[in-house]
Amino acid sequence: MITIGVLVAVSATLVYRRDGVDGVLDILAHDLTLFGGILPRVLAGCLLGAFIAEILPHEKVSRSLGPNSGLKGLLIGAAFGAILPGGPFTAYPVASALLAVGADFGATIAMVVSWTLIGYGRAVAWELPIMGTDFTLWRIVISLPLPLLAGALGRFVYVRMYPKDELE
Amino acid sequence: MSAALLIDIILWGSVAAVGFIAYQRGPRVLTTSLREGSMDFINIVPRIALGVIGSGYIAAVIPQEIITGWLGPNSGWFGVATAVIAGAATPGGPVVGFSIGAVALKAGGGPPQVIAYVIAWALFAFQRLLLWEIPFMPARFVWFRAAVSVPFPFVAAAIAMAIGKP
Numbered sequence: 001m002i003t004i005g006v007l008v009a010v011s012a013t014l015v016y017r018r019d020g021v022d023g024v025l026d027i028l029a030h031d032l033t034l035f036g037g038i039l040p041r042v043l044a045g046c047l048l049g050a051f052i053a054e055i056l057p058h059e060k061v062s063r064s065l066g067p068n069s070g071l072k073g074l075l076i077g078a079a080f081g082a083i084l085p086g087g088p089f090t091a092y093p094v095a096s097a098l099l100a101v102g103a104d105f106g107a108t109i110a111m112v113v114s115w116t117l118i119g120y121g122r123a124v125a126w127e128l129p130i131m132g133t134d135f136t137l138w139r140i141v142i143s144l145p146l147p148l149l150a151g152a153l154g155r156f157v158y159v160r161m162y163p164k165d166e167l168e
Numbered sequence: 169m170s171a172a173l174l175i176d177i178i179l180w181g182s183v184a185a186v187g188f189i190a191y192q193r194g195p196r197v198l199t200t201s202l203r204e205g206s207m208d209f210i211n212i213v214p215r216i217a218l219g220v221i222g223s224g225y226i227a228a229v230i231p232q233e234i235i236t237g238w239l240g241p242n243s244g245w246f247g248v249a250t251a252v253i254a255g256a257a258t259p260g261g262p263v264v265g266f267s268i269g270a271v272a273l274k275a276g277g278g279p280p281q282v283i284a285y286v287i288a289w290a291l292f293a294f295q296r297l298l299l300w301e302i303p304f305m306p307a308r309f310v311w312f313r314a315a316v317s318v319p320f321p322f323v324a325a326a327i328a329m330a331i332g333k334p
Contacts, residue, residue: 008222014229027224034261035220042216043209044179050205051186054197085178088296089216092304093208099309109313113320116290121175126262130270131286138334139283142327146287146320154316 042089049093053100062102067155069107071148074155077107078147081114087122091115105158110151117143215303223295226259247281248325255288255321258295265289280328288321 016024065073077098084091095112103111116122118140127136191198243250258265269286273279292314301310328334 005218005222008218008225011222011225011229015225018229023228024225027228028221031221031224035217038216038220039213041176041179042212043205044183046208046212047183047202047205048179048186050201050208051183051190054201054204055186055189055193085175085182088300088304090179092301096305099306105309105312108309109316112313113291113317117287122262122290124175126266127286130263130266131273132270135273135279135282135334138328139286139324142283142324142331142333143287146324149323150313150317150320153319154313157316158312 038089041087045090045093048090049097052094053097056101058101061098065098065103065107067104073107074110074148074151077103077110077151078114081111081147082118084115084119085121104155106151106155109154110147113150114147117146212303223259223261226295227264243278243281247278248284248322251281251285252288252321255285256292256294258289258293265293279334280325283328284321284325287324291317291320
C-alpha cells in the first residue's frame with residue numbers, strides 16, 4: 001500500500017511538472033468517474049463471493065475442486081472462470097471464497113487464469129473494440145488450453161513446494 | 169444495449185440468484201452473507217480507491233512508445249521475451265493494455281509478440297497484482313499463481329507461430 005502510494009505521488013508530481021494543474025485535474029476527474037462506475041460492481045463482487053462461500057457445501061467443493069480432484073477439478077475451475085461475470089472485483093473475491101471452502105491452488109489457478117484469458121467480460125467490453133475481432137478470436141482460441149496447463153503446473157509445483165499441506 | 173450494461177445485468181442477476189439460494193437455506197444464511205460481503209466491501213474500497221485514482225498518473229508518466237518500440241517485427245523469441253516483460257510492466261486498466269497492443273500491431277509488431285504481450289499483461293501485470301489481486305486474495309496464492317503463469321505467454325506465442333494466426 002505504501003509503495004503504491006509513493007508511486008502514485010511521484011507520478012502525480014511528474015504529471016504536474018509536465019502538464020500543470022490542469023493535467024493533474026484531468027486525470028483525477030477521469031479516474032474518479034471510473035472509480036464511481038466501478039464501486040457498485042465491487043459491491044456486487046463482494047456479495048457474490050460471500051454468498052458463494054456461504055452456500056457452497058465445503059465437502060462437495062473439496063471433493064470436486066480439491067487437491068485430489070484430478071483433471072476434472074481443473075476443468076470445472078476453468079469452466080467456472082470462463083462463465084463468471086464481472087471484472088477483477090468479482091473474480092478475485094469468488095476465487096478467494098473457493099480457496100476458503102476447500103478448492104486447491106491448482107483448480108483456483110485454472111479458474112483465475114481462465115477468467116482472465118477466456119472470460120467474455122473483458123473480451124467483449126474492451127478487447128473486441130480496441131484490438132478487432134480477428135485478433136481477439138484467435139487470441140482466445142490460442143488461450144483455450146492455457147488454464148488447464150497452468151492449473152496442472154500449479155498443482156505439480158504446489159505438492160513439491162508444500163508437501164506438508166498434502167498430509168491433512 | 170451496451171456491453172457494459174449487459175455485464176452489469178448478468179453480474180447483479182448472479183448476485184440475486186445466489187442470494188435467493190442463500191435465502192432458501194434460511195434467512196440467517198442470507199443476513200450472514202450480506203454482512204460478510206458488506207464488510208469485505210468496506211475493507212476493500214480504500215485500497216481500490218488508491219489504485220484506481222492513482223493508476224491514471226502512473227500510466228501518464230510511462231511513455232507508450234517505449235513499450236511499443238520493444239515489440240518490433242521479426243524480433244523472434246527475443247521480441248516475445250521483451251513483450252512478456254513489457255506486459256508485466258504495463259500499468260493502468262484494460263484500455264491501456266489493449267491500446268498499446270493495438271498500436272504495436274498497427275506499428276508492425278509481429279502477431280505472436282503482441283499475443284505474448286496481451287497474455288502476459290492479462291496474467292501478471294504487476295500493477296494489477298498489487299492493486300487488485302493482493303487486496304482480495306491470500307498473498308501467497310497471488311505470487312504462486314503469477315510465478316506459475318510465467319511460461320504461458322511463451323506457450324501462446326509458440327502456438328501463434330505454429331498455426332500462423334492471427
